[in-house]
Amino acid sequence: MPAALRPIRWPASTPEALRKETPFNYAVGPDGNVPKGTSLIEGEWPGVRAGRQSGAAEAGPTGKLWVNANGWRVQQEQAGNPEQRVWLDHGATGNRVLTPYDYLLAMAEAETYGARWVVTEDAAGELPALTQAARFFSEHEEWTDWATVAAAGVISDFQGPIRTLSQEVLNLAGRRTLPLHVITPQRAEQQPALAPGVKAWLYLSMKEPSPALRAKLWSFVDSGGLLLSASPLQTAKATGSSNGYQWFNRGKGRIGVPDQKWSNPYALAADLHLLLGREHDTVRLYNTTAVNVHYTASGDGRRGVVQLLQYAGLRAEQNVTVALGRSWKKARLYTLTAEKPEPLIVTESRFGADIPVPALSTYAAIELEA
Amino acid sequence: MTCFNRRNFLRSAAAAPFLPIASLRAEAPAAPVAVAQCKSYGQELLPTLDEMFDQLGGLERIVSGKTVAIKVNLTGSPMYRLGHDPAELAHWTHPNVIGCVMHLMNRAGARRIRILESPWNTTEPLEQYMLEGGWNPSDLLHAATRVEMENTNYLGAGRKYSRLMVPGGGHMFRGFDLNHSYEECDVFVSIAKMKEHATAGVTLSMKNCFGITPCTIYGQGSPKDEPGQRPAGGRGPFHSGDRQPAASALPENDPSTPRQGGYRVPRIVADLVAARPIHLAVIDGIESMAGGEGPWNRGVRRASPGVLIAGTNCVTTDAVGTAIMGFDPMATRGTPPFEHCDSTLQLAELHGLGTRNLSRIEVLGAPIQKVLFPIRKV
Incomplete structure (x- = not known):
């Protein structure tokens, strides 16, 4: 069963006894063999991107540090099949010298999004720490079944000329701390209903939606939703123009069609966020520079987890506050090094709940109880 | 023997830029200042502000029937x-102070109130920026009958930038191209935070x-x-003075002046408040x-x-x-607090905007000694 498997590329010299002592129980060979139900995709080593000239950290279009992240790759891969187990395989490092922190981040990042990282041959020296981390994630496997707490979503087939645009929207929405539901048109069509809680969908495909999906999207708009789409989906005449969009009212909601063809993924992610409105944010982070967040909750909404990935290396982020758009009663902090969880103070706020987090390095999970 | 001809006079003026200009100015005007102790942003805030504005002669005479622009x-x-801690407890003006001032202005007959700020690096609506900071902008939008907000870090809702000139030519700029909201108002209000400033010594109105x-x-x-x-x-x-503004705007008067923040920022601030006079200054301390x-x-x-x-x-x-x-x-x-910079107060005084001489300023309400808060001792 793929969920129980943990992939690794063993160095040939590894003794059989050592192989059996670790939780890494699936050896990936040079041919990239993977079990059925698993998709092996190429990622890149996570971390802050260094500038080409200075070697200093590079700022991205968000104004924040530019990070190489892989969560969006997993989301894209799972968009058409959430049951698919995704294994992330990071290739050559180029000139980058990896540190113990990099291996832990690679594992934590993949696990956060419900994927597995294929442990690389050169990570042999870090096996004790990686083993401990793998056991931690195994103990919290249920988190991977929980749904993203998001008010925005992207419907995309990630094909044709919009492939890169769609991928970068996922990536940059993450840097804006805008969680997304991601789904392909085919799967959206098959599902009984679009994801509950989503108030704005971005439809990114070169193909018009099928009649069945269009009916779902219209129903979503009729009930007050916001849809951004390259075409008005055969809805009647535009009722106005603002913020770079032609607006088509339907029922209680509206469809926005861009005045100019979408080309800038950061601007598109920002449009989705701001046209939705920050009042619908589900999570905000304060005092972070290179942190991505993955916020999920159980189906009944009684439990949740905020997983924080810190991409800036060993330098811990200080005074981080996680603000959540709903109230939670209890919060516990897990890290990959602490033996037991630490209770956190949850303060009610106008937004919902504020949770101060002690110094944050590499990875932390805040488990929540309503 | 020193010969005081015009050339020497100008040379000495360049070496000590304040003295000759000051000697040419009439005495800067004085005006009373209301001060009050207020320990929280709770229920005491509104009556305290109300009393302070009464001490200043009432808000009616300032805002009645007027369009008011408030820079927060x-x-x-x-x-x-x-x-x-939320930003408003440290470096942002607290929304309750803004809201209470707006409420009192509304009661005093303000026709329209615009809240203005140039948020960091974005054209996002001000409301969205506030939300990101954890505020609920609807609190402010409902604090008076006709409230608008505008992000003034770009052209915004205007068709063109407004050029506001500095009377007398300015220490550093003759004029500035600003968002229309700074011209299209009858009354301009600065609601500031009381704090130090790394470059300019103090941050006030x-x-x-x-x-x-x-x-x-x-x-x-x-x-x-x-x-x-x-x-x-x-x-x-x-x-830093490492570049000039976009050429559509007026350049610096003299690009050969020191390229140093402590020299430039206080002058630019003094020029700005001369070009866009402040009718009411409120400081949240x-x-x-x-x-x-x-x-x-740091620190x-x-x-x-x-x-x-x-x-x-x-x-x-x-x-x-x-x-x-x-x-x-x-x-x-x-x-x-001006160890590494010139005094904005002195430079504004040189513009003839007002005096910084406490002996000429009537303090209403709480005496300075009663509310003295030596901030460097914190």
């Missing part, structure tokens, strides 16, 4: 906090106006010739910070001065604020 201080990214300049023109990444569509970067060029203007400064810490200051003259108001912070408002470069 939302400096830095909304994602910055000093420790875990005048320094708050540094942020009225659009970064589409004056920002680090503004295009060379025309204003940008979006602000790109901060106001680094104002600090209830909760604040010491050591700088934002969490990004900063929370402070709770528990004081409110208001006046109709920005120089006299800031002079009283400076005194309450434990400094001498007559201080010049090299003396706290």
Whole structure:
């Protein structure tokens, strides 16, 4: 069963006894063999991107540090099949010298999004720490079944000329701390209903939606939703123009069609966020520079987890506050090094709940109880 | 023997820029300043402000039937906090102060109120920026009958930038191209935070106006010739003088002057408040910070001065604020809080905007000694 498997590329010299002592129980060979139900995709080593000239950290279009992240790759891969187990395989490092922190981040990042990282041959020296981390994630496997707490979503087939645009929207929405539901048109069509809680969908495909999906999207708009789409989906005449969009009212909601063809993924992610409105944010982070967040909750909404990935290396982020758009009663902090969880103070706020987090390095999970 | 001809006079003026200009000016005007102790942003806030405005002669005479523009201080990214505390408890003007002032202005007959700020590096609506910082902008939008907000860091809702000139030519700029909202108002109000400033010594009602300049023109990444569509970067060029504004705006008077923030920023601030006069200055010193203007400064810490200051003259108001912070408002470069910069108070006084001489300023309400909060001792 793929969920129980943990992939690794063993160095040939590894003794059989050592192989059996670790939780890494699936050896990936040079041919990239993977079990059925698993998709092996190429990622890149996570971390802050260094500038080409200075070697200093590079700022991205968000104004924040530019990070190489892989969560969006997993989301894209799972968009058409959430049951698919995704294994992330990071290739050559180029000139980058990896540190113990990099291996832990690679594992934590993949696990956060419900994927597995294929442990690389050169990570042999870090096996004790990686083993401990793998056991931690195994103990919290249920988190991977929980749904993203998001008010925005992207419907995309990630094909044709919009492939890169769609991928970068996922990536940059993450840097804006805008969680997304991601789904392909085919799967959206098959599902009984679009994801509950989503108030704005971005439809990114070169193909018009099928009649069945269009009916779902219209129903979503009729009930007050916001849809951004390259075409008005055969809805009647535009009722106005603002913020770079032609607006088509339907029922209680509206469809926005861009005045100019979408080309800038950061601007598109920002449009989705701001046209939705920050009042619908589900999570905000304060005092972070290179942190991505993955916020999920159980189906009944009684439990949740905020997983924080810190991409800036060993330098811990200080005074981080996680603000959540709903109230939670209890919060516990897990890290990959602490033996037991630490209770956190949850303060009610106008937004919902504020949770101060002690110094944050590499990875932390805040488990929540309503 | 020294020969005092015109050439020598000008040479000495360049070496000591304040003295000759000051000697040519008439005495700067004085105006009273209201001061009150206020320990929280709770129920005591509204009556305290109400009484302060009464002491100043009432808001009616200032705002009745007028369009009021309020510049608030939302400096830095909304994602910055000093420790875990919300920004309004350290470096942002507290929304309750803004809301109470708006409520009182509404009661005094203000026709329309516009809240203005140039948020960091974005064209996002001000409401969205506030939300990101954890505020609920609808509280402010409903604090008076006709309230608008505008992000003034770019062209915004205007068709063109408004050019506001500095009477007398300016220390550094003859005029500025600003968002239309700074011209299209009858009354201009600065609601500032009482805090130190790493470059300018203190942040009070005048320094708050540094942020009225659009970064589409004056920002680090503004295009060379025309204003940008979006602000790109901060106001680094104002600090360092490493580039001129977009050529569509007026350039510096003299690009050979020192390229140093402590020289430039106080002059630019004095020029700005001369070009866009402040009719009412309100300083939120209830909760604040010491050591700088934002969490990004080294060694900063929370402070709770528990004081409110208001006046109709920005120089006299800031002079009283400076005194309450434990400094001498007559201080010049090299003396706290102006160890590494010139005094904005002095430069504004040279513009003839107001006096910084406490002996000429009537303090109403709480005496300075009663609310004295030596901020460097925090």
